[in-house]
Amino acid sequence: MSDSNQPPPGDAAKREQLSKDFLDLCNDFDKFSDECAFLCDAFAALAQDPESITPPTGDGIGHVSYWLKCQVLDYREKIDELRKCWNALNRDQ
Template sequence: MSESNLPLTEDAIKREQLSSDFANLSEDFDKFSEECAFLFDAFSAVTREPECITEHTSEGIRHLCYWLKYQVIGYREKIDEMQARWRVLSRKKSC
């Protein structure tokens, strides 16, 4: 039986899942980065004409800042969780 036809170990399956999770997180973060770039350009444009900042504009900016804050917190939590999973797998591999 060739090595490629051997059943995967539990750790190998976990590594494959972690690799897939990392790829998905990276793709999600790329999209988030593009959205941020757009929003930052919009914020910059609004501040060049402060007389255009209405109550609705101000509320929209507040809402978007809140959204951005929690998106960043979410990414940080996902990264921390993936790092913890990787450390567990790495320790098992070195034993």
């Protein structure tokens, strides 16, 4: 039941959803960026006093470093997915 005079269904809705997803991603990244700045300050302070790095502190640094790596990879995947969706939507026009 397609009317050839109608624009492709859902293009406006897809653009609106992509815009919302992009804004949400930007807001999430802002929060992540703030957390990274805090952690960088903490790591810099620890580096000033290496004797304060106890085994539990070292374990914590390792855990946080792994978490940061996972977060960066997740953001990269989300950005790539939004880019693919945006390119596909623009290619269809």
